[in-house]
Amino acid sequence: MSDDQTSEPERDEATLGRIETEVALLMRLGEATRRATGTAEHRVLDRAAYVILRHLAAAGPQNVSALAARLDLDGSTVTRQVSAMQRDGLIARTPDPSDGRGTVISPTAAGLQRMVAVRAARTRLYGEILGDWTADDRDTLADMLARLNRALEARTRR
Known part of the structure; x- marks a missing residue:
C-alpha cells in the first residue's frame, strides 16, 4: 500500500x-541536557525543589496535602522534599490560619532567588537550542506543549 493508500486508522496509529x-x-534528552549543562545556575536546585518552588510562587502558601495533590505526588514524598528544602532555607513553615494544628509552606526569599536563577538559565538554554527556529515555530511549540500538558494533567485528575 502506498502512503496515499494507507487507511486513516493506520496513519493515526503510526502518528x-x-x-x-x-x-x-524529549524526557530523556531534557534530563540529559540538564545534567550536561555546565553552568552552576542549573544546579542550584534539584528538579523536585524547582517544581515545588515554581508552584508555591504561582499559587501561594499551601499545606503539604494540597501541594501533594496539586503535583500529583504522594504526601510522604512531598513531606521529605519539603523537610530537605526547609533545612536548606528554601521554604518556611508557618501555622495554617484555617487549621491551627497544621502548617503552610511558602518559599523564602532565598528559595525564590534560586528558582528565578534556574528559570532564567533554562530560558537562556532553550533560547540557544531554539535559536534557529522562527518566532512562529517557537510559539507553536509552546502552544502545543501547553496543550499536551493540559491533556496529561486532565488524564491524571480522572
Missing part, C-alpha cells in the same frame, strides 16, 4: 507511535 517515541526521547 501516535511517533508521538510516543518523541515524548519519551
